[in-house]
Amino acid sequence: MKNNKMNVYRLLIFLILAFAPLWILALCTNSALGMPLYESTNAEIIYMVGVFGMMFPAIAHLLTRLFTKEGFDNTYLMPNAEKGFRYYAAAVLTKLILVFIELILLWLVFMRELSFDELWNFGKDGEAVAALLLQLAFCIIICFPAFGEEWGWRGYMMPKLIPLLGKPFAVIAGGILWGLWHAPLTISGHNFGVDYPGFPYLGILFMCIFCVGENALLTYITEKSGTIYPAAICHSINNGLGALVVLKLCGSSRAVELAEQASPIESMRYYLPVSVVITVVFTWLLIRKEKRNPEKVD
Amino acid sequence: MDGFLYKDLRQAKIYFLVLLICQAIVAVLQFFFAAIMGASDPALTVMIGSMFCLLMFMIVNMFNKTLCATDERRGWLYFAVSTPDGAKRQVKSKFTIHFLMDLMVLIFNFFIDTICVGICGQESSYIVVAFTLFCFYLMIGAIELPFAFRYGTEKGGKVKVIALIVILGSILLYGLFGDISFLLGENPWEALKRLFKTGVMIWVLALLPYVSCMVFYFCYRISLKVYTKGVDSYEK
Numbered sequence: 001m002k003n004n005k006m007n008v009y010r011l012l013i014f015l016i017l018a019f020a021p022l023w024i025l026a027l028c029t030n031s032a033l034g035m036p037l038y039e040s041t042n043a044e045i046i047y048m049v050g051v052f053g054m055m056f057p058a059i060a061h062l063l064t065r066l067f068t069k070e071g072f073d074n075t076y077l078m079p080n081a082e083k084g085f086r087y088y089a090a091a092v093l094t095k096l097i098l099v100f101i102e103l104i105l106l107w108l109v110f111m112r113e114l115s116f117d118e119l120w121n122f123g124k125d126g127e128a129v130a131a132l133l134l135q136l137a138f139c140i141i142i143c144f145p146a147f148g149e150e151w152g153w154r155g156y157m158m159p160k161l162i163p164l165l166g167k168p169f170a171v172i173a174g175g176i177l178w179g180l181w182h183a184p185l186t187i188s189g190h191n192f193g194v195d196y197p198g199f200p201y202l203g204i205l206f207m208c209i210f211c212v213g214e215n216a217l218l219t220y221i222t223e224k225s226g227t228i229y230p231a232a233i234c235h236s237i238n239n240g241l242g243a244l245v246v247l248k249l250c251g252s253s254r255a256v257e258l259a260e261q262a263s264p265i266e267s268m269r270y271y272l273p274v275s276v277v278i279t280v281v282f283t284w285l286l287i288r289k290e291k292r293n294p295e296k297v298d
Numbered sequence: 299m300d301g302f303l304y305k306d307l308r309q310a311k312i313y314f315l316v317l318l319i320c321q322a323i324v325a326v327l328q329f330f331f332a333a334i335m336g337a338s339d340p341a342l343t344v345m346i347g348s349m350f351c352l353l354m355f356m357i358v359n360m361f362n363k364t365l366c367a368t369d370e371r372r373g374w375l376y377f378a379v380s381t382p383d384g385a386k387r388q389v390k391s392k393f394t395i396h397f398l399m400d401l402m403v404l405i406f407n408f409f410i411d412t413i414c415v416g417i418c419g420q421e422s423s424y425i426v427v428a429f430t431l432f433c434f435y436l437m438i439g440a441i442e443l444p445f446a447f448r449y450g451t452e453k454g455g456k457v458k459v460i461a462l463i464v465i466l467g468s469i470l471l472y473g474l475f476g477d478i479s480f481l482l483g484e485n486p487w488e489a490l491k492r493l494f495k496t497g498v499m500i501w502v503l504a505l506l507p508y509v510s511c512m513v514f515y516f517c518y519r520i521s522l523k524v525y526t527k528g529v530d531s532y533e534k
Contacts, residue, residue: 043420044415044416044417044419044420045416047412047415047416047420048412048413048415048416051409051412052412078299125497125498125500125501126501127497127500130500130501130503130504130505131500131504133504133505133508134500134503134504134507137504137507137508138429138507140507141404141429141432141433141507142404142408142425142429144405144408144409
């Protein structure tokens, strides 16, 4: 009971320290630019806000442990590379499969005038494939901003939520919290822009549903591997090698044109069933792991 | 945490501190250059950033060599080999420190680059250069380690120098006798950027991270095999 109260107290401090700076940052940049951040043409400010904003959950994690004198046990920072290498590989592969599914959906919904072969232009020396490989390596090795988010959400929030709510509800609650954390950015036009019906509530809702799916996947990866790095790599690939990026690197000019014309909120609407399936599958895998190893559950 | 890794981290504490101070000074200099001339000449910001990044990787590789050399004492080596899995843990900790130091330089340069981009635009980003240098130094440092374990750091260092001479010599020879017409007649900076986006060079850049990870792993496995043979070959 006392443990639960302490968990709730620490979780609240963490959430305040994670949420507040992003809201302040988003408000300040929107005021300074005089428009929603992601509607401006200032790509440099957008990039900086993205990189430093993603570090806030990790900073919140560190500060919460220091303020509440929790110590630094169970931080998920040891890489477990030798024993856990298959989890790193599985994280990369799983995310690449999901990117492929996203690509197929994009093609089926928005690019039907092209055959699947017509989507691609690999360049005369296969330069596009080389660019893709380089981008993948980049996402894997330079996953520092993604580490910033993952060490906060999967490294601290989820281990606190799971004993309080049980795994299924913790996955859903954690995903919703993570989606709400993105709210100031969604309001600033991140991912979906500002010109869609139901702005910004529909965007925030879709973001929450997407984050629940990703939370299930990343929590499962983190629990299975015992370390935060596979989840950070998975998250980094999600951000840096999405379907649109793959098309921009390897797609034909007509495919890129059609993809850029597609409404992001519409694209997300078609991806949501995939998010629901991911949520169900990985939550089931998490619960199944618990039932198989009950003595290892906290 | 493994005892050998803890020992190496404690010994390397001063190097991490020096690295931190050097990077802070370099960061200030880079922000200064970016603010003064970055917007008007992004190529200069990229070159300055790349040079400082290269300097930091060279300093870090010197630290790694010094750390390896501090353990070249017969008493310590016999102790390491006598403990359960001691040879494996000793080798693993050296490779881990090598990786961590290079990673620290990359992390610092990533954030410095982000701020430079904020000051003077996306054109001034040198992160691809930093990433390439990270992969290159990870590989070169890893190649040196099995030789250092087997024959000592002095001889191991010579292997690295030979490898670097071969690479730089090839580039110099190409520069003297090869076709460099692409660099003449127009902006050499734009020509260089175009070179690395096409043909063979983009494949070299693309495959370097994967090759460097494989080389790092294979050098680790080779080091495990040669470590105990090297113990008796040290003179001290």
